[in-house]
Amino acid sequence: MSYQSDGVTISRSELAGKSVDDLLLLIGDEEQGCKSEAMDKVVGMGLEIVYPTLDKAIRNDGNADVRNGAMEVLVKFGARAIPKLIRLLRDKNEEVRNFSTVMLGDIGSREAVGPLIKALQDTDANVRHGAAEALGKIGDRAALLPLLDLLKEDFWQQYPAIVAMGEMRDDRAIPHLLQLLTNEMLIEPIIDAFGKIGDPRSLLPLLDIIGEPSAAHSAAATRAVVAIQKGLNDGFRYKNCLIDYGQSIPLANLISQQGIANLKGLLRHETDKETVVAAITLLGWRGDSTVLPDFFALLEHADYMEAIESAILSIGRPVSRVLVDVLSHPSIMVRIAALRTLRWMGGIDDNKLLLPLLADEDEKVHLEVLESLKGVTDDSFLPSLDRLLKEGSDAVKTKVLEVKSRYPFSKTQETLVSLLAAKEVENRKYGALFFGLMSEGSGELLTPLFKDLSDEVRCEAVKAAGRRKLTDVLPQLRVALSDGALIVREEAVYALAEFGTLVPLDDILKRLGKDSEQLDYALIKAAGRIGSIEAGPFLVAYLKSGSVPRGLEFAIIETLGTLGVKSESERSVVAGYLSHDDPDIRRLAVMTLERITGFDALPVLLEACNDLHWSVRIAALQALGKIGSDKIIPPLLKALADQDSMVRKNAILVLGDLRNVRTIPNLIRQLTDLEMSKYAFEALLKFGRTGLPWLHRALKGSYSTEVRERVVDLIGKIGDSKSVEPLLEMVEDSSPTIRLAAIDSLVFCFNSVPLKILSRLKKFDTNEEVKNKAELALKTLTMEKFF
Numbered sequence: 137m138s139y140q141s142d143g144v145t146i147s148r149s150e151l152a153g154k155s156v157d158d159l160l161l162l163i164g165d166e167e168q169g170c171k172s173e174a175m176d177k178v179v180g181m182g183l184e185i186v187y188p189t190l191d192k193a194i195r196n197d198g199n200a201d202v203r204n205g206a207m208e209v210l211v212k213f214g215a216r217a218i219p220k221l222i223r224l225l226r227d228k229n230e231e232v233r234n235f236s237t238v239m240l241g242d243i244g245s246r247e248a249v250g251p252l253i254k255a256l257q258d259t260d261a262n263v264r265h266g267a268a269e270a271l272g273k274i275g276d277r278a279a280l281l282p283l284l285d286l287l288k289e290d291f292w293q294q295y296p297a298i299v300a301m302g303e304m305r306d307d308r309a310i311p312h313l314l315q316l317l318t319n320e321m322l323i324e325p326i327i328d329a330f331g332k333i334g335d336p337r338s339l340l341p342l343l344d345i346i347g348e349p350s351a352a353h354s355a356a357a358t359r360a361v362v363a364i365q366k367g368l369n370d371g372f373r374y375k376n377c378l379i380d381y382g383q384s385i386p387l388a389n390l391i392s393q394q395g396i397a398n399l400k401g402l403l404r405h406e407t408d409k410e411t412v413v414a415a416i417t418l419l420g421w422r423g424d425s426t427v428l429p430d431f432f433a434l435l436e437h438a439d440y441m442e443a444i445e446s447a448i449l450s451i452g453r454p455v456s457r458v459l460v461d462v463l464s465h466p467s468i469m470v471r472i473a474a475l476r477t478l479r480w481m482g483g484i485d486d487n488k489l490l491l492p493l494l495a496d497e498d499e500k501v502h503l504e505v506l507e508s509l510k511g512v513t514d515d516s517f518l519p520s521l522d523r524l525l526k527e528g529s530d531a532v533k534t535k536v537l538e539v540k541s542r543y544p545f546s547k548t549q550e551t552l553v554s555l556l557a558a559k560e561v562e563n564r565k566y567g568a569l570f571f572g573l574m575s576e577g578s579g580e581l582l583t584p585l586f587k588d589l590s591d592e593v594r595c596e597a598v599k600a601a602g603r604r605k606l607t608d609v610l611p612q613l614r615v616a617l618s619d620g621a622l623i624v625r626e627e628a629v630y631a632l633a634e635f636g637t638l639v640p641l642d643d644i645l646k647r648l649g650k651d652s653e654q655l656d657y658a659l660i661k662a663a664g665r666i667g668s669i670e671a672g673p674f675l676v677a678y679l680k681s682g683s684v685p686r687g688l689e690f691a692i693i694e695t696l697g698t699l700g701v702k703s704e705s706e707r708s709v710v711a712g713y714l715s716h717d718d719p720d721i722r723r724l725a726v727m728t729l730e731r732i733t734g735f736d737a738l739p740v741l742l743e744a745c746n747d748l749h750w751s752v753r754i755a756a757l758q759a760l761g762k763i764g765s766d767k768i769i770p771p772l773l774k775a776l777a778d779q780d781s782m783v784r785k786n787a788i789l790v791l792g793d794l795r796n797v798r799t800i801p802n803l804i805r806q807l808t809d810l811e812m813s814k815y816a817f818e819a820l821l822k823f824g825r826t827g828l829p830w831l832h833r834a835l836k837g838s839y840s841t842e843v844r845e846r847v848v849d850l851i852g853k854i855g856d857s858k859s860v861e862p863l864l865e866m867v868e869d870s871s872p873t874i875r876l877a878a879i880d881s882l883v884f885c886f887n888s889v890p891l892k893i894l895s896r897l898k899k900f901d902t903n904e905e906v907k908n909k910a911e912l913a914l915k916t917l918t919m920e921k922f923f
Contacts, residue, residue: 154174156178156181156186156189156190157189157193157202159174159177159178159205160174160178160189160190160193160201160202160205160206160209161199161201161202161205162174162205163175163178163204163205163208163209164200164201164202164203164204164205164206164208165201165205175208175209175212178209179209179212179213183213183216183217183220186209187220189206190206190209190210191220193205193206194206194207194210194224194232194235195229195231195232197231203235207235207238207239210239211239211242211243214243214245215243215245215247217239217243218240218243218245218247218248221236221239221240221243221248222236222240222248222251224236225237225240225251225252225254225255230258230259230260230262230263231262233255233258233260233263234260234262234263234265234266237252237255237263237266237267237269237270238266238269238270240252240270240274241266241269241270241271241272241273241274242273244273244274245274246274246276248270248274249271249274249276249278249279252267252270252271252274252279253267253271253278253279253282255267256268256271256282256283256285256286261292261293264286264289264293265292265293265296266296268283268286268293268296268297268299268300269296269299269300271283271300271304272296272299272300272301272302272303272304273303275303275304275305276304277304277306277808277813277842278808278842279300279304280301280304280306280308280309280842283297283300283301284297284309284312287312287316291321291322294316294319294322295321295322295325298313298316298322298325298326298329299325299328299329301313301329301333302325302328302329302330302331302332302333303332305332305333305334306333307333307334307335307337308845308873309329309333310330310333310335310337310338311337311876313326313329313330313338314337314338314341317341317345323345323353324352324353324356327342327345327353327356327357327360328356328359328360330342330360330364331356331359331360331361331363331364332363334363334364334367334368335364336364336368338360338364339361339364339365339390340390342357342360342361342364343357343361343390343391343395344392345357346358346361346391346392346395346398346399346418347391347392347393347394347395347398348398351398351401351402351405351406354395354398354399354402355402355406355408355411355415358399358402358411358414358415358418359410359411359414361414361418362413362414362417362418363414365421391418391422396419396422396424399415399418399419400415400419400427400430402415403415403416403419403427403430403431403433403434404430404433409439409440412434412440412443413440413443416431416434416440416443416444416447417443417446417447417450419447420446420447420448420449420450420451421447421450423450423451423452423454424451425451425454425455425458427447428448428455428458431444431447431448432462432465432467432470432473435467435469435470435473436467436469438469441469441472441473444473445473445476445477445480448473448477449477449480449481452481453481453482456478456481456484459474459477459478460474460478460484460489462474463475463489463490463493464492468498468500468501471493471496471498471501471504472500472501472504475490475493475501475504475505475507475508476504478508479504479507479508483508487508487509487512487514488514488516490505490508490509491516491517491520493505494506494517494520494521494523494524495520499528499529499531499532502524502528502532502535503531503532503535506524506532506535506536506538506539507535509539510538510539510542511542512539512542513542513543513544513547515547517539518540518543518547521536521539521540522551524536525537525540525551525566533566534566534569537566537569537570537573538573540570541570541573541574541575545574545576545577548570548574549577551570552567552570552571552574552577552581553581554567555567555570556568556571556581556582556584556585561590561592561593564585564588564590564593565590565592565593565596567585568582568585568593568596568597568599568600569596569600571600571604572596572599572600572601572603572604573603574604578608579601579604579606579608579609580608582597582600582601582606582609583609583612585597586598586609586612586615586616591621591623591624592623594616594619594621594624595621595623595624595627598613598616598624598627598628598631599627599630599631601613601631602627602630602631602632602633602634602635603631603634605634605635607635607638610632610635610638610639613628613631613632614628614632614643616628616631617629617632617643617647622651622652622654622655625651625655626654626655626658629644629655629658629659629662630658630661630662630665632644632662633661633662633663633665633666634665636665636666636667637666637667637668639666641663641666641668641670641671641674644659644662644663644666645659645663645671645674645675647659648660648674648678649678649681649683653685653687653688656688657687657688657691660675660688660691660692660695661691661695663675663695663699664694664695664698664699667698667699668699669699669700671695671699672696672699672700672703672706673703673706675692675695675696676696676705676706676709678692679692679709680709686718686721689713689716689721690720690721690724693710693713693721693724693725693728694724694728696710696728697724697727697728697729697731698731700731707729710725710728710729711725711729711740713725714726714740714743714744714747719747719748719749719751719752720751722744722747722749722752723749723751723752723755726740726741726744726752726755726756726759727755727759729741729759730759730762730763737759737763738760738763738765738767738768741756741759741760741763742756742760742768742771744756744759745757745760745771745774745775750778750780750782750783753775753778753780753783754782754783754786756771757771757772757775757783757786757787757790758786758790760772760790761790761793761794764794766796768794769794769796769798769799772787772790772791772794772799773787773791773799773802775787776788776802776806781811781812784806784809784811784812785811785812785815788803788806788812788815788816788819789815789818789819791803791819792815792818792819792820792821792822792823793819793822795822795823795826795827797823797826797827797830800820800823800827800830800831801830801834803816803819803820804816804820804830804831804834804839804843804847805843807842807843807846807847808840808842808843813846817846817849817850820850821850821853821854824854825854825856825858827854828851828854828856828858828859831847831850831851831854832851832859832862834847835847835848835851835862835865835866841871841873841874844866844871844874845873845874845877848863848866848874848877848878848880848881849877849880849881851863851881852880852881852882859881860882863878863881863882864878864882864893866878867879867882867893867897872901872902872903872906875897875901875903875906876903876906879894879897879906879910894910895910897910898910898911
């Protein structure tokens with residue numbers, strides 16, 4: 137094999153003969169055309185072998201390609217290279233130290249957080265800058281306080297620190313960033329950080345920025361406001377409102393007239409899709425129907441259809457009259473958007489206004505009108521529906537039949553009979569489909585199609601019989617099990633399953649292993665659908681035969697879980713699959729055993745918690761959570777230290793669902809883990825008032841400031857009056873971070889901080905942020921409007 141680059145061909149044999157330095161040049165220069173092959177070769181030599189060359193290469197000021205190649209190789213080595221890169225952070229060469237911060241950031245391991253925090257004190261400005269960037273890429277919350285110190289330096293340090301805070305999504309940064317909003321050079325990275333952190337405290341200043349003259353700042357603030365508000369909405373907190381210390385304020389009241397003008401300007405002149413979508417969303421939340429013409433103008437761009445439809449729905453019923461008026465709009469996309477949003481808002485008062493659109497030139501419009509007509513049985517639509525049934529596309533014809541199937545049988549019988557007796561195969565198929573969609577009509581009408589010459593027609597007829605559950609065609613369905621076409625036999629299996637126990641199980645299971653694997657799969661799934669306990673022993677015996685394809689093993693185990701196997705021998709067969717070489721089958725065996733009633737699954741589930749594959753361990757943890765015994769607590773706590781983050785996440789969530797108060801200290805410790813902090817917070821919140829005694833003790837415990845701050849926030853979210861006294865004590869805490877959090881929780885959740893305490897903090901606190909927070913809280917509690 138050879139690699140072509142600018143007319144020069146590099147053969148595999150030539151690549152094999154090259155030195156490490158030559159390979160690094162190929163890695164660092166994309167235009168050479170064989171980067172990945174050279175990378176594989178260098179990495180394959182092993183880190184210890186090539187490191188001396190790599191160390192020399194990153195010091196090569198004369199050849200950037202070789203140096204870049206060496207850095208990429210070290211990053212490729214990943215965690216194995218971290219000890220060496222940490223040593224390079226102490227190198228006497230400041231450029232090498234800077235390169236090390238870049239590589240550690242690209243690897244992204246939390247193992248490097250401590251050394252990178254120390255690098256924030258480096259004497260070289262570029263190294264401090266690189267360390268801040270790297271910490272942002274890693275995202276560990278432990279770096280926040282050291283990064284805050286960089287905000288006191290110049291722009292070169294402030295910028296990466298702000299970006300890093302945004303990547304960390306740590307809401308403790310908000311008060312510090314708010315103080316820097318007047319810095320013209322920093323305002324854009326701060327706005328972006330606000331959007332990523334998602335804290336509602338930044339909404340008010342962001343809404344002000346939307347009204348500023350700078351188009352760039354207005355656009356960034358628009359994106360950030362929407363990102364924050366969507367996060368709050370997704371968390372079921374504050375639906376399109378700014379919440380300030382207990383007061384719910386609609387966003388519409390907080391966007392200035394200039395801000396509205398700026399948002400409309402973004403619709404007309406902005407080219408960045410994310411910004412335009414954010415402007416659409418925010419204008420929709422504002423609820424002003426005057427923006428509809430601007431929305432409609434954007435609908436020529438299909439990228440904005442979803443956002444505009446959502447915005448129209450946010451405005452609501454007041455725009456329905458406008459939407460009816462634009463059903464005749466020249467733009468197809470406008471007509472479609474109007475049809476959809478009217479339907480989602482409950483339809484229009486006069487359905488006959490939709491009639492002219494059935495003559496529209498565009499198929500997409502036809503489909504939307506037909507979707508809107510489901511359930512409408514007005515005779516005036518029948519001629520147009522019949523015309524579309526003759527002239528429309530396959531999609532339109534299918535939709536027409538769905539609409540007509542809701543009409544009284546007397547109105548549609550003629551169409552049905554005509555289609556069933558048609559010469560054209562396609563029309564007979566449509567006839568069978570139409571029959572299956574109806575709620576009336578004798579099975580005798582369908583009977584001729586079971587002997588149709590077309591496999592597709594017979595298949596559609598079988599499907600219709602199953603959908604309608606017509607017992608008078610059961611004999612024909614049993615005959616279809618022996619049809620010459622596999623698609624018909626398979627559909628007959630699924631159709632018979634719809635009848636449940638009316639169908640003798642032998643009709644299904646006696647065919648297992650005598651046809652294709654595809655049909656066997658259908659037979660197994662049908663047995664589960666029928667739900668007869670007689671299927672269990674038969675399927676277990678089939679498993680024991682030893683000649684079952686892997687895909688069918690999976691289907692059988694799943695079906696056994698649905699049926700709920702009864703005998704000990706059946707359970708032991710399923711338990712045997714916990715040692716299968718396929719982790720998907722082991723996971724399914726865990727899920728099946730958990731669903732079996734009258735069976736002590738605990739021992740096998742405990743064993744499955746140690747499975748080599750993360751998905752099996754997760755299934756075991758979830759199954760243990762459903763058992764709910766005290767015996768399951770130790771394996772759940774052990775899983776908090778699992779090497780896989782998804783396993784740790786599920787262990788936390790299960791512990792939250794169990795609400796065993798003995799596990800609260802373990803969950804509190806998870807608040808320091810960047811990846812797990814969110815889930816630990818959610819789990820602790822589920823304990824509600826029952827967890828408060830443990831949370832109150834944690835405030836005075838030996839936990840870090842970071843953990844105590846999160847506990848203060850958690851207590852505030854629970855919102856019980858018993859927490860007022862403990863939080864008042866935290867207002868006097870030695871840490872300004874804790875004092876800030878305590879003020880927030882008390883004012884935001886309880887409205888109950890004594891004014892004299894706030895006044896004292898405002899005047900005498902040693903921390904400027906606490907003073908500002910106390911002043912803001914005083915204004916709020918005395919109902920002084922500060923916006």
